[in-house]
Amino acid sequence: MGADRGIHVEVSGKDYESLGPLQVSKIMAALAKKEEAQLIILGKQAIDDDCNQTGQMTAALLDWPQGTFASEVSLDGDNVKVVREIDGGLETIRINTPAVLTADLRLNTPRYATLPNIMKAKKKKIANVKPADLGVDLTSRLEVLRVDEPPQRQAGMKVETVEDLVAKLKDAGKV
Template identity: 90%
Template sequence: MSGRVLVGVKRVIDYAVKIRVKPDNTGVVTDGVKHSMNPFCEIAVEEAVKLKEKKLVKEVVAVSCGPQQSQETIRTALAMGADRGIHVEVSGNDYETLGPLQVSKIMAALAKKEDAQIIILGKQAIDDDCNQTGQMTAALLDWPQGTFASEVTLDGDKIKVVREIDGGLETIKINTPAVLTADLRLNTPRYATLPNIMKAKKKKIANVKPADLGVNLTSKLEVLRVEDPPQRQAGMKVETVEDLVGKLKESGKV
């Protein structure tokens, strides 16, 4: 039985919200906008909780990096079945520039501090779509990784992972400790029931600062500009093939 699973849970703008770019093009509008747990992180939490229910792991710890509101995201994970939470407090300018590398450094430091056997993350977040944190965390720890997992089977100190790749499915076997990232078809996350939401209020969330973990948040990346994608031009109907060829010639396409 493996010991402890760390699960990363990111607070993002809710998937159903229409994103608006700030007038000065420095980012997107977040004030007064509904936020939720990143959907791929929900899948990661569900997988960790399932491993615990099968008695394959002893404890599930949910981790989120961000401002005070990140605690709500951790509470959601606790209501889904995680045992306790760690809120890594990052706010102000540090939060604005917080990227996958900084989060990876935090996750790697926590994995050592907590003596974790498995880290499960969503394959990507729906806000920045980076798909980097799992890979970078594995590199920093020098642990094997099973990314884009659509099936995970624990077998002693080994993990069998079915991965979604462009050409189909790839099955790999890796040793623990390991980093896994959850793909869409890994599972269907459960809804937090009211009794479990009430129980989650009693579960502990520890507050940690990146400096406590020896992590420097300085970013070498700078966002120059954020803008809306270009508007699609209206299409047109043509009656015949000749008309189509004529239009294509006019527009210089043929």
């Protein structure tokens, strides 16, 4: 909502199947350089593999400062004030632009599009690019050798007293 244009990066086939956080980070970094972006806002973590790596890798590839887990963001000239949630409460940091931010779920309050705005959005220009157009190699450095189910757990047993527990542990050679 409110964008003047969009960019769709088209990845398909084998490249799509092996796409990981590093490859997405390379694409984002290349786009940021091409578009001369000053601020990149990404989600906190992926819903498929729960990695929480793309934002940090993008910042590293660009050598830009990063604000992760942002729950509140305000711009002040060339600075970005980021309030982020940490284990002990909230932390406020100030970083210079260009910067990479990862958004916590509290950052956004959804706005619902009205029909006139949906119609306007259909007229917006969306450029299609391929990773090769950006000079990005999507070759994965990871190879899945195999996937195994965990071994079946043995059934447990109930004991009446601590003495019974100690005896069972001794019988099993655990004590």
